[in-house]
Amino acid sequence: MALAIEARALRRTYRTRTGWLNPRRVEIDAVRGVDLDVRRGELFGLLGPNGAGKTTTIKLLNTLLIPTAGSARVCGFDVVTQTREVRRRIGYVFGGDRGLYDRLSALDNLRYFAELYGVPAAAQKRRIGELLELVGLTGRERDRVEGYSRGMRQRLHIARGLLHEPEVLFLDEPSIGVDPVAARELRSTVAGLAATGTTVLLTTHYMAEAEELCDRIAVIAGGEIQALGTADELKHYAQGRRVLEVEAFGVTDAQVQGIAALPGVRAAGVEVIGAGQVLTVASEAAVDVQSDVLRALDGVRLGRVTARQPTLEDAYVAIVNGVDRPSVAVAA
Amino acid sequence: MRLLVVGGVIAYRALFNWARPSMFVGTLLIGPLFQLLFFAYLGRQLGVADDTFYIVGNAVLSATLACVFGGTIAVSNERRWGTLGHVLLSPRPRTLIFLGRAIPYAGNGLLIAVFTLTAGSLLLGLRIPASALPGLVLTLAVGSLSCACFGLTLGALGLRFRDVWLISNVSLALMMLLTGVNVPAAHLPEWMRVVGGGLPITHAAEAARRLVAGDSLAAAGPALVREVTVGVAYAVVAAVLLKIFEAESRRRASLDTL
Numbered sequence: 001m002a003l004a005i006e007a008r009a010l011r012r013t014y015r016t017r018t019g020w021l022n023p024r025r026v027e028i029d030a031v032r033g034v035d036l037d038v039r040r041g042e043l044f045g046l047l048g049p050n051g052a053g054k055t056t057t058i059k060l061l062n063t064l065l066i067p068t069a070g071s072a073r074v075c076g077f078d079v080v081t082q083t084r085e086v087r088r089r090i091g092y093v094f095g096g097d098r099g100l101y102d103r104l105s106a107l108d109n110l111r112y113f114a115e116l117y118g119v120p121a122a123a124q125k126r127r128i129g130e131l132l133e134l135v136g137l138t139g140r141e142r143d144r145v146e147g148y149s150r151g152m153r154q155r156l157h158i159a160r161g162l163l164h165e166p167e168v169l170f171l172d173e174p175s176i177g178v179d180p181v182a183a184r185e186l187r188s189t190v191a192g193l194a195a196t197g198t199t200v201l202l203t204t205h206y207m208a209e210a211e212e213l214c215d216r217i218a219v220i221a222g223g224e225i226q227a228l229g230t231a232d233e234l235k236h237y238a239q240g241r242r243v244l245e246v247e248a249f250g251v252t253d254a255q256v257q258g259i260a261a262l263p264g265v266r267a268a269g270v271e272v273i274g275a276g277q278v279l280t281v282a283s284e285a286a287v288d289v290q291s292d293v294l295r296a297l298d299g300v301r302l303g304r305v306t307a308r309q310p311t312l313e314d315a316y317v318a319i320v321n322g323v324d325r326p327s328v329a330v331a332a
Numbered sequence: 333m334r335l336l337v338v339g340g341v342i343a344y345r346a347l348f349n350w351a352r353p354s355m356f357v358g359t360l361l362i363g364p365l366f367q368l369l370f371f372a373y374l375g376r377q378l379g380v381a382d383d384t385f386y387i388v389g390n391a392v393l394s395a396t397l398a399c400v401f402g403g404t405i406a407v408s409n410e411r412r413w414g415t416l417g418h419v420l421l422s423p424r425p426r427t428l429i430f431l432g433r434a435i436p437y438a439g440n441g442l443l444i445a446v447f448t449l450t451a452g453s454l455l456l457g458l459r460i461p462a463s464a465l466p467g468l469v470l471t472l473a474v475g476s477l478s479c480a481c482f483g484l485t486l487g488a489l490g491l492r493f494r495d496v497w498l499i500s501n502v503s504l505a506l507m508m509l510l511t512g513v514n515v516p517a518a519h520l521p522e523w524m525r526v527v528g529g530g531l532p533i534t535h536a537a538e539a540a541r542r543l544v545a546g547d548s549l550a551a552a553g554p555a556l557v558r559e560v561t562v563g564v565a566y567a568v569v570a571a572v573l574l575k576i577f578e579a580e581s582r583r584r585a586s587l588d589t590l
Contacts, residue, residue, distance in 0.1 A: 014585055064417055066582045087423040098414025101346035112342040115335050116422035116429065160418070 004168050004199035005038035005061060009070035012056050030056040032223035033070065038201060040167075043194040045214030046203045049320055053223040054203040055094075058170050061201070062092050075167050088118065091161030091169040095176035097153060102146035106137055106156050109145060110163060117164040131159040135189060151182025158189060168199045175209060187213060207313040217312075221320040237318045238282070238310030241266060244290055246279040247303030259296050264289050267321055276303065282314055335424055340432035347409040348402060348437075360444050364394030368452045371514050381516060383456045388544050389513030391449035392537040395441030395476040396507050399532075402437030403483015404500045406430070407574070408490025416491070420578060427571045430488075434480040434567070441476030442469070460544055467549040468540055474556060475536030478563030482532045485566045488573035492586065506531065513537050532566065535559035 012031040018024050031053040038044045048054045059065040061072055063083045071078065077085040101109055107128065114124045132138045135155035140148075145156065154174055161169055171190065175183040183206075190213055194200050204210055210217050211231040219227040219234065227234055251270050256279070260268040264287030270279045279297075283289040290307065310318075345351060350359050368390035375386045407430060410416040422429065446469065453460060460468070486503065490496030508514055510528035517525050517534075528534045539555035549556075580586050 062421065064420065064582065065585055084423045087421055090421075092418070092421055096414075099418060101413055101415060103351075104342070104346045108342055108345070112339060112346065113418065115339040115342070116419060116424060118422075118424055121334055 002040045003037055003073075003076075004040045004042070005036060005044075005072070005074055005201065007034050007036040007057075007061065007070065007072040010034040010036070010057065010060055010067050010072055011069040012053075012060055012065060013068045029223050031060065031067075034220070034223075034225055036218065036225065038168075038199060040199055041194070041197045042215050043190070043200045043202065043213055045210040045217040046201060046220055047205075047207070047210055047217055047316055048203075048220035052221045052320075054220055055172055056223075057220065058092075058172050058201065058203065062090055062170050063087060088164070089167045091164070091166035093157045093161040093169065093171045093174050095154065095157075095173040095178075097150060100145045100153060100156060100160075103144060105142045105144055106132065106148075106159075107141040109156065110141075110159060113160050114163050119164050127163060127165075128159075131162055134162075134192075135159045136185065149182075151178050151185070154178055154182065154186060155189070158186070162193070162198075166198065168201065169193060171200060171202045173203055173205065175204065175206060183209070207311065207316060211312045219316060219319045227315075227319045231312050234315045234319070235310060235312055236315070238315040240285050241282050241310050241314065241318070242285050243308050243310055243314055244281040244283065244293060245304075245306050245308065246281070246293065246297065247305075248277050248279050248297060249275070249301040249303075251277050251279055251297065251300055255296055255300070259293055262289055262292050262296065263287070265293075267317060269317070280314075282310070282318065335428045336432035337435065339429060340435045343406065343433045344402075344436035346413075347405050347433075349405060349409075350398075360398050360440070361447055364390065364397065364444060364448050365451050368394070368448055369455065372452070372456055380519075384458055384544060385516070385541070386514065387449065387452040387456055387458050388540050389537050391445050391452060392472065392475050392533050392540055393508065393511070393513040394448040395445040395472065396479050396504055396533060398444055399437050399441040399476050399479030400483040400486065400500055400503055400507075402440060403434055403480045403485075404487040404490055404496060405483075406433035406437060407484060407487025407570075408496055411491070420581075426574050426578065430484060430570065430574055431481075431567060434477065434484050437483065438473065438477040438480040441479055442473045445472040445476060458544075461546055464543040464546070467543045467552060470549075471536050471539045471543060471552065471556060471559075474559050474563065475533045475540075478532035478536065478559050478566065481563045481566035481570060484570035485573065488570045488577060491574070491577050492580075503531075507533060510534070511537060529558075530562065532559070532562055535562065 010031055011033055014028045014030055016026045034057055046054050046057065060067050061074060061079060063079050063086050066080055074086045075089045079086055110128045111124065114128065119127055132141050135158055137152065137155055145153065175186050178186060187209060190200060202214060216230055217234055218225050227237060256268050256270050259265060259281060264283045265281055266284060267282045270277050281289060281293055350356050368387060371390055372383050372386040375381050410419055419429065486496055486500050489499065510524050511531050511534040512528060517528065535555040535558040539552035539559065542552040
């Protein structure tokens with residue numbers, strides 16, 4: 001089996017020091033022994049909460065960081081000792097507003113990075129034109145990037161990442177902060193890349209995005225891979241549960257904690273959506289907690305109450321909920 | 333070669349803060365010209381040296397603002413735009429990427445120095461022999477390039493230390509004092525002369541003064557060679573620092589790569 005990415009016991013510890021007279025050394029294990037195999041042409045998802053180690057894992061794989069222990073190879077090349085070979089074969093895209101030269105147009109941004117990434121001069125014009133077309137920026141390519149919306153910037157990030165036709169593309173939360181229409185276009189672009197044989201490693205917080213796009217998904221938390229499989233396989237982690245969703249207005253933290261402590265309840269959380277809230281309660285399948293939950297919400301204005309089958313998001317919550325945070329060691 | 337030239341020019345447009353015409357003219361052309369006039373009139377008042385000394389010295393000095401700050405900006409502004417990680421992911425040689433960035437700033441410096449010398453000469457009535465002009469342009473170009481390499485060294489430090497602008501500001505003040513452009517080197521204490529000898533433009537100013545005085549390029553040659561040596565030394569230091577900081581960044585996550 002041809003592997004695009006192989007990681008073995010990959011580990012990264014950050015060491016920081018604060019203070020001069022009485023220095024404190026802090027060690028944070030951001031990645032704690034990650035094993036990963038991504039096949040060529042696969043669209044692989046890496047899900048995890050903030051601080052789980054997703055971006056650090058990507059930086060270890062794309063040569064920006066050296067592992068504290070373990071090893072990794074991309075397209076067969078070692079990420080520590082064969083950096084130039086790895087860099088020729090990878091593209092890196094991350095979400096957010098930064099990472100582009102705002103004073104330049106999209107065209108000049110791409111021209112510059114085409115030089116940096118070694119795209120032959122004769123091929124640059126054609127390649128840039130193709131990519132602008134691919135990401136839908138044709139017609140706006142001569143505008144300064146400072147006037148671009150976040151969605152346009154994201155698409156330009158993707159075009160930049162693809163300039164040298166990488167075999168492996170790392171997409172680090174590419175749809176963060178992007179509106180739903182732009183996010184849909186991004187997903188379509190990413191799916192198209194995978195269809196052309198590019199290996200994609202995608203990190204995201206959006207379960208629907210991961211479920212729609214990824215062949216396989218790894219859930220990382222506490223710096224370790226907690227679960228790995230297809231979206232359907234991961235949903236087994238939420239098996240034996242039922243999920244109750246309650247639209248509400250004014251649920252307090254104390255009430256959520258009270259609900260989480262009810263018999264049969266495995267997890268409870270509240271999400272603010274617009275002016276209201278959605279309380280999600282995961283319970284054991286054999287226990288009907290609806291009446292207890294509604295009793296605990298006495299006095300709160302309620303909307304629709306629905307019971308449903310667990311989704312990938314429920315499975316994800318089940319996986320990450322029992323995980324310790326990355327260990328932090330402090331030494332004087 | 334394309335990376336050096338085309339890459340350098342695009343990076344200049346991307347990173348240089350004063351690329352807008354109003355900023356360029358106000359900060360980089362008008363400001364140094366008034367500085368020249370200030371020192372020339374002060375020199376007349378104090379009787380330390382004649383107008384030629386100040387016109388030539390300040391013309392050479394005028395390139396420093398664009399070149400030292402430009403060189404610093406050329407590297408450390410990657411931090412501002414969050415683009416450093418993408419630059420470091422390039423498989424191409426760092427020396428070419430970053431040294432290529434010094435060239436447009438050196439060109440800027442040359443343009444500014446020529447403008448300041450011309451305007452200062454016209455305003456204060458200095459006549460420069462026509463035969464000295466090619467040598468003078470070469471000298472100003474070498475001084476500007478040397479300055480830009482010095483700026484790159486500071487820019488490399490700026491990748492690691494956030495407050496590098498403090499060093500750039502102090503450097504400019506030191507160059508005004510120690511390079512002999514406004515205070516004759518003979519009037520400086522020995523240690524200041526030694527430090528000045530290691531700064532850019534010191535030897536370019538000496539070469540320029542010789543040329544304006546009617547000496548041949550061969551006579552100004554040794555000073556010009558010393559200036560080239562200083563510039564090359566700073567280019568090497570910048571390249572080494574960039575290599576060290578990049579390696580350290582991979583080990584210790586010490587750079588804001590993204």
